[in-house]
Amino acid sequence: MKLVVKLFLGDISLKGDSKLTESSGVTKVVRGLCWGGGGCEGPGCGILIHVKEGKVVKVEGDSNCPVNQGRLCSKGLALPQLVHHPARLKRPLLRVGERGEGKWKEISWDEAYDIIAKKFKEIAEKYGPWTIVFAQGTGRDIMGWISRLAYSIGSPNWFFAFLPGQSCYIPRVAAILNMIGATVELDASQYFPDRYDNPEWRPPKYIVIWGKNPVHTHPDDFFGAWITDCMRRGSKLIVVDPRLTWLASRAEVWLQLRPGTDGALALGWLNVIINEELYDKEFVEQWCYGFDKLKERVQKWPPEKVEQITWVPAEKIRQAARLFATNKPSALQWGVGIDHCNRDWSVQTAMALVALMAITGNIDNPGGNVIQVTPFGIYQPWFGAWGYDELLTKEQKAMRAGVKEYPLYQFGFLTGSTEIIENAMLTGKPYPIKAMWIQGNNPLTCMSANLKKAYEAMKNVEFIVVVDLFMTPTAMALADIVLPVGSTCERDSVRCVFQNVSAVVKAVQIEDVKSDQEVVLELGKRLNPKAWPWNSVEEMLDEILKPAGLTFKELKEKGYVYPKFEYYKYKKGLLRRDRKPGFVTPTGKIELYVTRFEKWGYDPLPDYGEPPESPISTPELYKEYPLILTSGARSTAFFHSEHRQIPWLREINPDPIIEIHPETARQLGISDGEWVWVESVRGRCKMRAKLTKAVHPKVVHAQHGWWFPEKPGPAPSLFGVFESNINLLTEDGCGPYGFGAQFRALLCKVYKAE
Ligand SMILES: Nc1nc2c(c(=O)[nH]1)N[C@H]1C(S)=C(S)[C@@H](COP(=O)(O)OP(=O)(O)OC[C@H]3O[C@@H](n4cnc5c(=O)[nH]c(N)nc54)[C@H](O)[C@@H]3O)O[C@H]1N2
Ligand SMILES: Nc1nc2c(c(=O)[nH]1)N[C@H]1C(S)=C(S)[C@@H](COP(=O)(O)OP(=O)(O)OC[C@H]3O[C@@H](n4cnc5c(=O)[nH]c(N)nc54)[C@H](O)[C@@H]3O)O[C@H]1N2
Numbered sequence: 001m002k003l004v005v006k007l008f009l010g011d012i013s014l015k016g017d018s019k020l021t022e023s024s025g026v027t028k029v030v031r032g033l034c035w036g037g038g039g040c041e042g043p044g045c046g047i048l049i050h051v052k053e054g055k056v057v058k059v060e061g062d063s064n065c066p067v068n069q070g071r072l073c074s075k076g077l078a079l080p081q082l083v084h085h086p087a088r089l090k091r092p093l094l095r096v097g098e099r100g101e102g103k104w105k106e107i108s109w110d111e112a113y114d115i116i117a118k119k120f121k122e123i124a125e126k127y128g129p130w131t132i133v134f135a136q137g138t139g140r141d142i143m144g145w146i147s148r149l150a151y152s153i154g155s156p157n158w159f160f161a162f163l164p165g166q167s168c169y170i171p172r173v174a175a176i177l178n179m180i181g182a183t184v185e186l187d188a189s190q191y192f193p194d195r196y197d198n199p200e201w202r203p204p205k206y207i208v209i210w211g212k213n214p215v216h217t218h219p220d221d222f223f224g225a226w227i228t229d230c231m232r233r234g235s236k237l238i239v240v241d242p243r244l245t246w247l248a249s250r251a252e253v254w255l256q257l258r259p260g261t262d263g264a265l266a267l268g269w270l271n272v273i274i275n276e277e278l279y280d281k282e283f284v285e286q287w288c289y290g291f292d293k294l295k296e297r298v299q300k301w302p303p304e305k306v307e308q309i310t311w312v313p314a315e316k317i318r319q320a321a322r323l324f325a326t327n328k329p330s331a332l333q334w335g336v337g338i339d340h341c342n343r344d345w346s347v348q349t350a351m352a353l354v355a356l357m358a359i360t361g362n363i364d365n366p367g368g369n370v371i372q373v374t375p376f377g378i379y380q381p382w383f384g385a386w387g388y389d390e391l392l393t394k395e396q397k398a399m400r401a402g403v404k405e406y407p408l409y410q411f412g413f414l415t416g417s418t419e420i421i422e423n424a425m426l427t428g429k430p431y432p433i434k435a436m437w438i439q440g441n442n443p444l445t446c447m448s449a450n451l452k453k454a455y456e457a458m459k460n461v462e463f464i465v466v467v468d469l470f471m472t473p474t475a476m477a478l479a480d481i482v483l484p485v486g487s488t489c490e491r492d493s494v495r496c497v498f499q500n501v502s503a504v505v506k507a508v509q510i511e512d513v514k515s516d517q518e519v520v521l522e523l524g525k526r527l528n529p530k531a532w533p534w535n536s537v538e539e540m541l542d543e544i545l546k547p548a549g550l551t552f553k554e555l556k557e558k559g560y561v562y563p564k565f566e567y568y569k570y571k572k573g574l575l576r577r578d579r580k581p582g583f584v585t586p587t588g589k590i591e592l593y594v595t596r597f598e599k600w601g602y603d604p605l606p607d608y609g610e611p612p613e614s615p616i617s618t619p620e621l622y623k624e625y626p627l628i629l630t631s632g633a634r635s636t637a638f639f640h641s642e643h644r645q646i647p648w649l650r651e652i653n654p655d656p657i658i659e660i661h662p663e664t665a666r667q668l669g670i671s672d673g674e675w676v677w678v679e680s681v682r683g684r685c686k687m688r689a690k691l692t693k694a695v696h697p698k699v700v701h702a703q704h705g706w707w708f709p710e711k712p713g714p715a716p717s718l719f720g721v722f723e724s725n726i727n728l729l730t731e732d733g734c735g736p737y738g739f740g741a742q743f744r745a746l747l748c749k750v751y752k753a754e
């Protein structure tokens with residue numbers, strides 16, 4: 001039978017995995033994008049949304065999308081269950097009982113906007129607009145919108161509530177922006193629409209995967225299966241991870257380090273590569289600054305000493321360092337393991353890893369670590385600076401929480417500091433926080449490393465609005481108004497991040513739900529019409545796309561648009577404003593010795609110290625809490641605290657899991673599947689033991705973000721958020737540079753829950 005599918009965007013013939021027949025009754029297939037809103041923060045996977053009678057009946061990967069080439073993860077495949085979930089928020093809600101009581105009244109959007117706009121304006125006038133804070137989660141399709149909303153009322157304080165030390169990628173970004181002037185990513189041919197067939201591309205000989213698990217996580221705009229694609233084309237792996245991940249089990253070398261000791265290990269690699277003269281001398285001479293000082297610094301870190309700290313045998317350290325340095329091109333990929341495991345040293349750990357990429361000459365070369373640029377130079381909303389310069393006055397910028405304390409905050413995402421804002425909520429200093437807008441963020445379940453403190457802090461905020469798809473513990477406990485927004489299948493939006501520009505396309509409408517974009521535009525107009533001159537979301541998207549010479553309608557038709565990509569941009573004068581060759585740093589070179597850090601009184605070189613809690617830094621505590629706790633390695637079933645109510649996904653991962661080595665469990669009298677208490681000096685929670693040799697006998701790994709949508713919502717239960725949540729045990733606060741968290745590498749004990 002000839003396949004005829006009526007499409008939203010004109011007719012296209014579907015191929016490959018999309019074998020639909022008329023008899024299946026599917027009437028419409030919309031080509032969209034999985035990005036936030038039920039999907040993840042990942043690389044923007046192309047999807048085909050199958051719609052029948054206004055319902056999403058199936059979502060699959062788009063084989064024409066160069067990013068995922070037809071593949072899709074469990075969360076994307078489960079979108080139909082999410083879109084039509086009975087617990088979805090469908091109308092704006094106004095709190096009518098006490099906070100946490102769970103008593104709500106449905107109101108219209110106009111009523112909701114009126115209340116919010118009035119309140120925000122009053123507060124801005126009386127206390128200053130900076131006392132209204134705008135909180136987002138990991139971001140995805142929210143960052144730019146919410147930051148502009150904040151700036152349009154004069155608040156410089158949009159931030160991650162309450163992510164300690166901006167510890168999702170930003171500590172790494174802070175290091176690399178000051179050393180290279182740009183971010184880099186492993187070259188898996190993602191910048192070419194013809195991908196692996198492109199003649200300029202070469203597969204990396206070795207891929208070092210450091211504190212990351214991309215096949216589960218697809219983070220930082222990287223699709224995990226690109227690693228396995230490279231492996232099929234000859235790439236070999238070196239994995240640095242305390243857990244035996246799927247990738248570690250397939251690596252030529254797996255370095256099972258003690259959690260939190262990455263800095264020492266990286267310095268050990270640098271020691272070997274520099275002292276054995278395995279580095280790229282020409283590249284270092286021509287393009288790097290401060291090599292001699294780095295050379296001097298790494299003398300402190302011979303492999304034998306590093307072995308004592310990291311538990312990784314010196315010979316293995318040498319082997320890995322030699323393989324990486326002597327096989328060009330090779331690439332090094334780093335993950336949130338760098339940001340979460342050693343709060344006070346995370347920036348300097350990242351610095352050591354940047355130095356490894358640089359001195360081996362693996363920067364912006366085919367198959368190395370390529371420098372990322374914004375496609376078409378779009379002043380795009382993703383990085384969240386959208387409107388910063390034009391909308392904020394100098395005085396308002398100076399009020400951003402953290403700028404005075406942490407000069408490096410210029411090199412993150414222009415966000416306010418969690419530590420300063422949370423403290424301001426608790427103490428009223430340096431100014432009180434009067435209102436909070438929470439969009440795409442579940443601080444009471446996930447993002448804070450100290451849930452009870454976050455709870456206490458937010459209780460002091462007079463007026464809180466939560467914008468979400470579901471009633472979360474945060475919304476239930478604290479919201480005065482809850483606004484329902486749609487999934488990635490329910491909105492028009494654009495994604496302009498690194499490799500391409502692509503369109504998020506609306507396929508269905510669920511009751512009174514709006515998209516995040518509509519909400520910020522409509523509320524924004526009421527707060528400051530000058531900042532939101534567009535009459536519709538489409539007009540706004542057209543404006544954003546102007547530098548690409550595209551309208552939103554054209555982008556929807558084209559699907560995935562790639563700018564021309566160039567290697568060796570630093571040689572061609574493509575990075576600097578003055579068009580001279582070199583990097584965007586004060587010296588124009590890659591700064592192994594960071595001149596800005598020197599200026600600000602920070603150590604300009606990589607270094608290592610113990611995590612705040614460890615067998616070495618707190619030996620007394622270690623006697624009582626004899627296991628090293630790491631947390632939050634991502635489950636394929638969930639995005640952080642999301643998806644617990646989605647049947648297909650909950651079935652994959654029904655309970656909160658703690659991984660324990662079978663030998664350790666035997667000594668503790670714990671058997672597989674048993675409920676246990678996990679306890680740190682700060683608190684305890686209940687989890688189900690999974691016995692596995694994938695963890696070291698002295699290390700346990702706990703999942704994060706757990707709550708139970710099936711349990712009672714009203715306080716004190718709050719959907720059981722304080723029962724099995726590991727963030728009752730973790731430690732908050734940031735490191736000296738203002739970055740880094742301690743979600744991992746802490747001490748705990750585990751015992752049977754009788
Ligand atoms: N112990 C431990 N804790 C951790 C971590 C860890 O490794 N270990 N990791 C940390 C890290 S790196 C991060 S980034 C944070 C994440 O912390 P969060 O970003 O707060 O986590 P999410 O669960 O993704 O919460 C996002 C909320 O946004 C809603 N949402 C989803 N899509 C949309 C949308 O399109 N629009 C709107 N308006 N809402 C949406 C979801 O329903 C959910 O309630 O957690 C941190 N917490
Ligand atoms: N399915 C799914 N995907 C996600 C998310 C999700 O919640 N679910 N969250 C998204 C977000 S916001 C982020 S930040 C990314 C994170 O993505 P990744 O950076 O890939 O992070 P994780 O899986 O949290 O951790 C990576 C690895 O770090 C290891 N690790 C733990 N402690 C240490 C240590 O001390 N040193 C080293 N070297 N490794 C350590 C863990 O064992 C784990 O295998 O994932 C994103 N993608």
Ligand SMILES: [Mo]
Nearest residue numbers: 138168169336
């Ligand atoms: Mo994150």
